[in-house]
Amino acid sequence: MKLLPSRKKKAEADGSENGEVEAVAKPTRGERAAQAKQLATHHGTQSGIDVAGWVDSRTNATGIFTAMMSRHVPKGTNWFYTLGSATMFIFAMQAITGVFLSMYYTPSATQAYASITHLTNEVFMGEFVRGLHKWGASLMIILIFLHMARTFFFGAYKYPRELNWVIGVVLLILTTVMGLTGYLLPFDQRSFWATIVANNITASGPVVGPYLADFLRAGPDFSATTLSRFYALHMMVVPGLIGALIGAHLFFVVKLGTTAPPWVRAGRPKGSRPTEAVAAGVAVEDLDEVAVNGAVTVADAEPPAEAEVDAAEAEEVEAKPAEETEAETAAPEPAEEAAEEASSEEDGEVNS
């Protein structure tokens, strides 16, 4: 191979035989393009990771997500526990379909009905989206009642979850208000007269009934202003309140944990007595918190296998000096036993 004088000089300086220049050969245009592409991809990926990391370090999004999604759930958790999430899913679906419906709906007494018929008959997928919203409203009410029944029959309304039950009751009321205010919006004969009946029933309620009916009617007569009021309540006020209260409801679910099914707690399984819990590896200082929060109650924790506990006890005995072991194996003082019994009772109340 014939070399350029400058290359030849360099090759001689490198000590390569016959002026071989493979080590210093210039990359071809194709190789350079491939290298550039690889670099660009590498930088792109790097910057993507950096943005995610940057946002995460400022928001702790991963921590919050992990706390929400990787929670301990009690043993015996079953399909009934999905009813709350199913209700939340329907609420999200109502919000999304509602946004699309609002793009075509006109909240005016003279045009509301026409805008709804236009949406149903002429807009692409309009009838489908309207159907989802209409059936979703009924489904949400059914799911809320089923979810409420689950929490009632599983005793989840008791201490320390009473506040979450109260929030739930407000959510139930607000969901029915969504149904009432949404029903008027098509402004056809049926919705018009049905809402007048509902308003008269509201007015017959004790103490606040007449005031509430006046507020909803937005004037002495049922008119165009009533439609505007129902529209504002249905589109903004009530969904906003429901969204905020679902946030609070979930906060308490995460903070307090879910209640174990009654049949799991009924038998005080092995490992639920403080002494057994300590043998099972629960730190003494954690016992109170565990009992109150109920997030991972000792009773809910996987009870250790009989053999494991025996082995742990045997190891403990071996490791302790003789006099300590003797003192422990002696019969407990009656007062001590009574105190332990009382604390067990308390735990039971707290967790149920």
Ligand code: HEM
């Ligand atoms: C918009 C309506 C509602 C939504 C989206 C909702 C959502 C949820 C979710 C996702 C959970 C956790 C999972 C579960 O236990 O199912 C939950 C738990 C709970 N909900 Fe609701 N809920 C609603 C209405 C209600 C109502 C009407 C009540 C009762 C009056 C209620 C009372 C409770 C209670 C007490 C818990 C704790 C359950 C436990 O500790 O085992 N919720 N809710």
